[in-house]
Amino acid sequence: MRAPSSILPLALVEVTFAAGGRTIVDAITCEIGPSARTVIVGPNGAGKSVLMRLCHGLLAPTTGRIEWRGAGASAVGRRQAMVFQRPVMLRRSAQANIEYALALHGVPRRDRWALARDALGRVGLGHLAERPARVLSGGEQQRLAIARAWALRPEVLFLDEPTASLDPTATREIEAAIDAIHASGTKIVMTTHNLGQARRLADEILFLHQGRLVERAPAIRFFTSPATAEAAAFIKGELPWT
Amino acid sequence: MNSLHEAFAQAAALVASGDPALVDIVLLSLRVSLSAVCIATLIGLPIGAAIGVGRFPGRRALIVVLNALMGLPPVVVGLLVYLLLSRAGPLGELGILFTPAAMVIAQSILILPIIAALARQAIEDAWTEYQEQLRSLGAGRLSAAFTLLRDTRFSLLTAVLAGFGRAAAEVGAVMIVGGNIDGVTRVMTTAIALETSKGDLPLALGLGVILISLVLILNAAAYLTKEAAQRRYG
Amino acid sequence: MDVIRRFLAAAFGAALLAHAPAFAQQKFITVASTTSTEQSGLFKHILPIFEQKTGIQVRVVALGTGQALDMGKRGDADVVFVHAKPLEEKFVAEGFGVKRFEVMYNxxxxxxxxxxxxxxxxxxxxxxxxxxxxxxxxxxxxxxxxxxxxxxxxxxxxxxxxxxxxxxxxxxxxxxxxxxxxxxxxxxxxxxxxxxxxxxxxxxxxxxxxxxxxxxxxxFNQYGVMLVNPATHPHVKKDMGQAFVDWVISDEGQQAIAGFRIGGEQLFFPNAAP
Structure with missing residues (x-):
């Protein structure tokens, strides 16, 4: 497989998003580079999910710019994928759900079956390939969503609270799948409000509070010596969850 | 309730007799209404999907109009098609007035808004749920519309059945464009109207019982198929 | 597996079946007549005799006399068979009908x-x-x-x-x-x-x-029959239509009408001019 040039880094310049008279993301400027696992944390309502959708391209910023600055940025739509907190599965088999995504990305019909099987195997769902996707459990559906995104061979994978509604066992399985994807060379950008998960997965932390990027730091430093009072309060569990 | 009792006895006797004239009438009813459902489905589902997923000026007005057209009076549709297909009308050259083809056209027009409007609602509801996911996977509106048509197939079956029920039950349109010609365009509903006007109420009611039973059987079959499939696909 | 697809396939098959007979070549004429003749069962009695003899199927659309004449005016019938003499004479005078023949009375x-x-x-x-x-x-x-x-x-x-x-x-x-x-x-x-x-x-x-x-x-209730004017409506099947008119007023047709009875009672009395 030839290695196409990278779409990264991703640059946000004074990005603001407002809806219904409320500013949800407030003048965020930052650059996200390759390789590290970037985890966006912050209390509920900090604007994490909206920021994720802005980066993925589902929402357009009210003001400011989002730029993919890598040499391969012209094909950015096909080089990054997203996994939602509640993924929507089509009424067809697990296998067919992945083949559907592959078809949308222009993968030739003859290659789809094998690529889908491979992706299912990597998240441990190979034995459920022919099972209708909608009757799978919540954890299985989330792993299927990850497999579906992964099958597209994205350079960047966004995950929005991928374990928010799952039990601990399912959560561990998802985290293992995320690790495996990262190990295969995919850049991970995810949100979570679960600090334990952030500690386990993050290489670097972006801390959001009330729509603003308050602190950005390598994970170890963020958890041991946060630079801002808000971050310190958040780590101690003192910030209100509103 | 003597006459009700008599009607059911009549219905049973009619079915038991296997009268070939009755069989022809039943088969013609099914052919005409199923053809109309087929045509209205092929046209109505894409229309419903397009309105459900699309964003264009006048969309809300179009939805209101479509919903209102669900209540189209069959007689008005019949008259309209009659004037179109009459020799003195714009499509008179076809020479298909008073044929089953004319009846299929009238019923298709009658049920098209029903199927399109119910499909529109189902697709739009699903679109709310699927939109982000499908856009994220890279689907455009057109391909999303087809995906939704397939994924809402169980709800769409209900729309199609509603259309069939309306087609099978209406008498006003087929009476006008078919002419209720014995052996050519006589269907269950026009036969019922005829027997009513001849004062043979038990026979009319008996035919009605058969018609309702047929529609019931078809609906039950469709419902059971749908339920089994839905249990499988979630 | 796919419910809709199966349903559509069935509907398609049914559609084909429905259209085959409609377009099949068949010798027939369309007669606009009244509910009284159709519902009494007269046509069921006499039409098979005519069909047997000529091979022409007669398709009767039964309406009120006014509507039946209107159907003839629009060219949607080949023959009109009704009972309102003044209206019929007006119909012929306006050029919609060729010639009115008296058939029978009840x-x-x-x-x-x-x-x-x-x-x-x-x-x-x-x-x-x-x-x-x-x-x-x-x-x-x-x-x-x-x-x-x-x-x-x-x-x-x-x-x-x-x-x-x-x-x-x-x-x-x-x-x-x-x-x-x-x-x-x-x-x-x-x-x-x-x-x-x-x-x-x-x-x-x-x-x-x-x-x-x-x-x-x-x-007294007089019935008349007339061919829709092919000069006004060129598609009128004038030969087959005239054959029906001629037969109805012929001895054979008149006898068929006289032979129609309900409970032993004769309903229509032929009185075509010989």
């Missing part, structure tokens, strides 16, 4: 409830009977649909010196529908009604209704 009867609230039974005088109904304000159900029968009824009221359009009260109900539905209405509300004898004899939901007045010469 008669109208006045039916009413057994209790006879207007005390009209026993008389043969239809005009006097109508005057009594009006005086007693007894319920009367009228077709009110511009049919041949309605036309005849309005003429009879006129003979009775009643301007029904002006003098009608709540006792006079216009149903605006065919003979059968009007009789159903009359039966339901115990009203008097004017009906052709054929429809009455084959009508089953009589309730308390019986014949009150019959046999008056003014109740």
């Amino acid at each position: 008669d109208f009867v006045l039916v009413g409830p057994k209790s006879d609230p207007a005390k009209v039974s026993g008389t043969k005088d239809i005009v006097a009977a109508l005057q009594k109904i009006k005086a007693a304000q007894a319920p009367f159900a009228s077709r009110g649909d511009k049919s041949g029968t309605h036309f005849a009824e309005v003429r009879l009221w006129k003979d009775a010196g009643v301007d029904i359009a002006k003098d009608k009260g709540p006792w006079y109900r216009e149903t605006g529908s065919g003979m059968g539905p009007t009789l159903n209405t009359a039966s339901g509300m115990n009203a008097y009604a004017l009906t052709d004898r054929g429809t009455w004899l084959s009508f089953k939901n009589r309730g308390d209704l019986v014949i009150s007045v019959e046999g008056d010469k003014r109740l």
Whole structure:
């Protein structure tokens, strides 16, 4: 497989998003580079999910710019994928759900079956390939969503609270799948409000509070010596969850 | 309730007799209404999907109009098609007035808004749920519309059945464009109207019982198929 | 697996079946006629004889006389077979019909409830009977649909010196529908009604209704038949249509009409000019 040039880094310049008279993301400027696992944390309502959708391209910023600055940025739509907190599965088999995504990305019909099987195997769902996707459990559906995104061979994978509604066992399985994807060379950008998960997965932390990027730091430093009072309060569990 | 009792006895006797004239009438009813459902489905589902997923000026007005057209009076549709297909009308050259083809056209027009409007609602509801996911996977509106048509197939079956029920039950349109010609365009509903006007109420009611039973059987079959499939696909 | 797909396949098959017979080449003509001839069963009796002889299928669309003539005017029928002489003559005079032939007659009867609230039974005088109904304000159900029968009824009221359009009260109900539905209405509300004898004899939901007045010469009901003018409507199947007209007024056709009976009673009396 030839290695196409990278779409990264991703640059946000004074990005603001407002809806219904409320500013949800407030003048965020930052650059996200390759390789590290970037985890966006912050209390509920900090604007994490909206920021994720802005980066993925589902929402357009009210003001400011989002730029993919890598040499391969012209094909950015096909080089990054997203996994939602509640993924929507089509009424067809697990296998067919992945083949559907592959078809949308222009993968030739003859290659789809094998690529889908491979992706299912990597998240441990190979034995459920022919099972209708909608009757799978919540954890299985989330792993299927990850497999579906992964099958597209994205350079960047966004995950929005991928374990928010799952039990601990399912959560561990998802985290293992995320690790495996990262190990295969995919850049991970995810949100979570679960600090334990952030500690386990993050290489670097972006801390959001009330729509603003308050602190950005390598994970170890963020958890041991946060630079801002808000971050310190958040780590101690003192910030209100509103 | 003597006459009700008599009607059911009549219905049973009619079915038991296997009268070939009755069989022809039943088969013609099914052919005409199923053809109309087929045509209205092929046209109505894409229309419903397009309105459900699309964003264009006048969309809300179009939805209101479509919903209102669900209540189209069959007689008005019949008259309209009659004037179109009459020799003195714009499509008179076809020479298909008073044929089953004319009846299929009238019923298709009658049920098209029903199927399109119910499909529109189902697709739009699903679109709310699927939109982000499908856009994220890279689907455009057109391909999303087809995906939704397939994924809402169980709800769409209900729309199609509603259309069939309306087609099978209406008498006003087929009476006008078919002419209720014995052996050519006589269907269950026009036969019922005829027997009513001849004062043979038990026979009319008996035919009605058969018609309702047929529609019931078809609906039950469709419902059971749908339920089994839905249990499988979630 | 796919419910919709299977359903569509079935519907497609059905669609093909539905259209095959419609477009099959078949020798047939379309006759616009009245409910009285169709519903009495006359056509069921005579048409098979004609079809057997000529191989021409006759498709009858039964409407009120006014509508049937209108259908001929629009060119949607090849032959018109109705009962309202003045309207028929106008139809021919305006160039819509070729030539009118008298075929047969039957008669109208006045039916009413057994209790006879207007005390009209026993008389043969239809005009006097109508005057009594009006005086007693007894319920009367009228077709009110511009049919041949309605036309005849309005003429009879006129003979009775009643301007029904002006003098009608709540006792006079216009149903605006065919003979059968009007009789159903009359039966339901115990009203008097004017009906052709054929429809009455084959009508089953009589309730308390019986014949009150019959046999008056003014109740005579003449039927006529005419080919729709091919000069006005070139697509008219003039040879087959004329063959039907000729047969109906031929000895054979006339005998077939005379041979039609319900419960031993002859309904239509052939009187074509020889």
